[in-house]
Amino acid sequence: MSAVTDKTPQGGIHPSAPSLKHARLPKWAPAATAVGAIAVAVGIGMGAELSSKIQWGLIAVLLFVGTLHVLSSKVEGTRQAKDRLATSLLWVCFILAVIPLFSLIEYTIAKGLKVLDAAFLSHSMNGVITTETGGGIYHSLIGTLEQVGIATAMAAPIGLLTAIYLVEYGRGKLAKTVTFFVDVMTGVPSIVAGLFILSFWIIYLDFNFSGFAGAMALAILMMPVVVRSTEEMLKLVPNELREASLALGVPKWLTILRVVLPTAIGGIVTGVMLAIARITGETAPVLLLVYGSTAINNNPFDGPQDSLPLYVFQQWKNGNEPSYDRAWAAALVLIALVMAFNLLARGIARWKAPSGGRG
Template sequence: MSAQANHRATSPLGRRSLTSGRLPKWAPAATAVAAIAIGCAIGAGAGLSSHIQWGVIAALLFVAGSYALAARVEGPRQAKDRLATSLVWVCFILAVIPLVSLTVYTIQKGAGVINGTFLSHSMNGVISSEAGGGIYHAIVGTLEQVGLATLIAAPIGLLTAVYLVEYGRGKLARAVTFFVDVMTGVPSIVAGLFVLSFWIMILDFSFSGFAGSMALAILMMPVVVRSTEEMLKLVPNELREASYALGVPKWKTIVRIVIPTAIGGITTGIMLAVARITGETAPVLLLCFTTDVINTNPFQDPQESLPLYIWHQYSLGNDQTYARAWGAALVLIAIVMGLNLIARGIARWRSPKAGH
């Protein structure tokens, strides 16, 4: 009986399973190459001038070819999985191409103007049609405005999230959640108009970098609340219950247990919120104005920022100002990319390690 069982297990019928008849690992790549070649041939033969149309044809051929090939070799069940996978890859490529194109184009247009002078000088005394000048005053303004906005929004957002997760019950918590959701979708120009009417027109304060920081803080706050709230919800309740069982008060449990456990995700959310407000132009244009000189005091007089500098230089409309605008855009992209890399590094550093 044992020999018969072994014979059945090793027979072709015994080896058959749901995964039989698999395509080789190189089949998707070969299908993609064939789809690109056929799509280019169709586009060229049909006289289509746009390479975007060639790409759309190649994407459709890749999806259809992957499904047809899998249906013939692996069966209809696996073919549906291949269809979903190919659609995901096509959507991923469609999302990446504009981002890569934007980055490459910005580098091509702005890298030539970036040098030590450009990064260490302002536009004071520089005629717009002349070469020279720099973005030092805009970098100082951006760092100060974003820093002040973070000092305002991060503590308020963190405490609001702690209230919603640890204490929030009833109508007040639902109202706070509702307003946080509403603030998430508020256009930046609305935040700028609110600060303009309240801080400058009603309270009669002057235009300054701090006024722009308050508008940026309004935009940043709901992002911090939402991200922090989700991170606090991920903290296991067992940690809280163990702390309560030892007689630790709730407030000390939050300070010593809950927040340190979620600090990696909280920091990441704050950094991403900072990256989100760094490129805002409308509230800064309303509240900070624009200036060519270095102003290190954000509480008095107009103050430049990188987004405002880009808008101002590009609006002047000559080759020199275009070059400076693209150079500032490249620096701004580098700053935002650096903030995102810092956020990822902090998240990886503070994430729970296996075996700990």
């Protein structure tokens, strides 16, 4: 009796086995579908005399999602069609989120570049009539940098130490209480922080309006952000590193100082920079506590100061064309400052990332 051998290719797949490959739409299909949907939507909008471009966009979105889903169902099958539908909806949501951002930046740049120059950055509003051109934001820029710097000097160490306590030592009711109040502080409106400092520092203790008063309110807003970001970064440090250090006889406080913090320093600094970017544009606490000034005041502890958010508010409140131009220019500088903080945070995160063999 002869044995019948079933010859199987070296790859291990029998020739009679069903193919694992399925028909797929070409890579250019989504882009082509999007272009076609936009063209049809423009045609429908012009034919129906729809005046709103938003209506054109909604028609294009519906055509794109529906057409791509139908094509995928016919060619790729139901399962892949559902995946295409979810992916296309995510792209649509991403574009809808990005469009207002780019529109805001484009409009601010177009308006702000009218008066933004070296003189605008190096002069104050002292002696400048608001209905006339001229003046600048030098006094506001100095105030913003000093107030944010003082707030960071107060909030960053307290937030860092609080996070270390919660992650490394926190047990029992005290840790739960601290966590609860950190969560509450995260949702405190900025105007409430300003009112608290106004009541305690200026009304009760009878101190004057100053940049330092505004910095204290900004520090209150900054602290919970620093605590939360630092806490998450410390939790990402592997416990094996702590255990190895403790097994060598290193005290816990020195383990935290020499092992845990250097490992998480990139994320910690990134969180601090993002917290700085968050408080830079705050207006309400500065409006209540800094009071505003048209002259340069380099001393944040004595007398009213100005800041960029307050400058924008005051210039817009003047209600004339030169003031509007100055407000848009100051808003553009403020956006650039916040963007610089975010880019710096991302750069530090990349630099201190543990991947790629870097320490």
